[in-house]
Amino acid sequence: MATATLAQFESGHADMVHDVEFDYYGKRLATCSSDRMIKIFDVVGEQVVHVADLGGHEGPVFEVAWSHPKFGSLLASCGYDNRVIVWKEVTENVWQQIYQSTMHTASVNSLSWAPYELGLSLAAASSDGSLSVLTYQADGTWTTELIENAHPVGANSVSWSPAAPKGSLVGSKAPGMPVKRIASGGSDNTVKVWTYEDANRMWHLDGSPLAGHADWVRDVAWAPNLGLPMNTIASAGQDGRLIAWTEREDGSTWDPVVVHDFAGAPVWRVSWSTSGNLLAATDASGAVTLWSEVTDGRWQQVSE
Incomplete structure (x- = not known):
């Protein structure tokens, strides 16, 4: 290691x-x-x-x-x-x-800046159950969009997706337009993915909530995809589970893999390397561990 x-x-x-x-x-x-x-x-x-x-x-x-x-x-x-x-x-x-x-009525727990290709936008997650997206405008003002009841018992974390659509660097087609998606984790034990619709200028829930945790989701982190034909989100749970969710190529479902179970010790934070090939996790003991995907969807610890 x-x-x-x-x-x-x-x-x-x-x-x-x-x-x-x-x-x-x-x-x-x-x-x-x-x-x-x-x-x-x-x-x-x-x-x-x-x-x-x-x-x-x-x-x-x-x-x-x-x-x-x-x-x-x-x-x-x-x-x-x-x-x-x-x-x-x-x-x-x-x-x-x-x-x-x-605008929030309870503590704000998490922040995530959008990829620079999308402009100066900031997402926030609050214990009031809502998410907000703040965007800087050319006239020097900020606009705010609210996703109410995103996690009714509290939103703990938020993370923007990469701007490049999955597969944009490896497919035969020309790169698509940048996408606006965020992932959130909450006290309802779920991870949710949200997509912005330019036509009606609203955020909507993309598919069903991702249910793999038995307790609060403390943190989420969307992996850089570098144009690869997949999206991956890591989630850290109060239940001690570190989960990697991979979106199928057709976008229909997200497949979960338990990277590691910390035997009930809460996992507080997750973070990806710039290239997206290493996943760092911090658990309740204060230890930071690094994980890498090997074969057949399996993960191995690469740090002592």
Whole structure:
């Protein structure tokens, strides 16, 4: 198995750290905490240098997400105060809020920026059961679309699909138009896939909910497909299951494979490598494991 070098640094937070996210280039790091603060760090070699504090939330901050650098230095955050905040670096290490959404009526638990090909759009999942999609317009305003009752007992996670349709790089046909799809996971123990219809400008549930977990779905992550003839979504469950869902070529169903069962220990987060060939999972023990698909739909652990 492969081994990885572990680097540790002092975050400076006064309470539990909920999320740590690198930017697109891996040169900057954002952290957020129950102390209501977001911290920005420069990463230079093995040195992690604190450069900025962002204070604007009125409760624990649960997630942060960097936008694609095409749109400049933008960072989104969400938290227990029901808010989504978009931050912009106006000068070096000086940040300001450029947008704040207060449309949710319960904590906002997860954020995901759309692929840059789709413009500047941000999806959010809330404990009020709804999903929201915030989109920046050419006139400098933001529009908001709400998917109500997406998960009636609470939405915990959200992830955008790649913009390229599956099979666009390997098929004989010309590449299709970029697709707008998101995956969500909720406290109803399901994963759901949503597709945007341009004709009526609405999001709709794409097929039936994906039922493979026996408890809350804590996180979902849509794999980069690089134009391959498949879509894959990973889901992490309170029930200890790490599941990979693969969409059939005709789009009719999603086939689940249990990558690993952590024997009832909750799986908190999942994340794909840039190429989509490695899946990382964090479980309740605090361990991070890496998984790779081998043959016949089987997965194996590739980290110690």
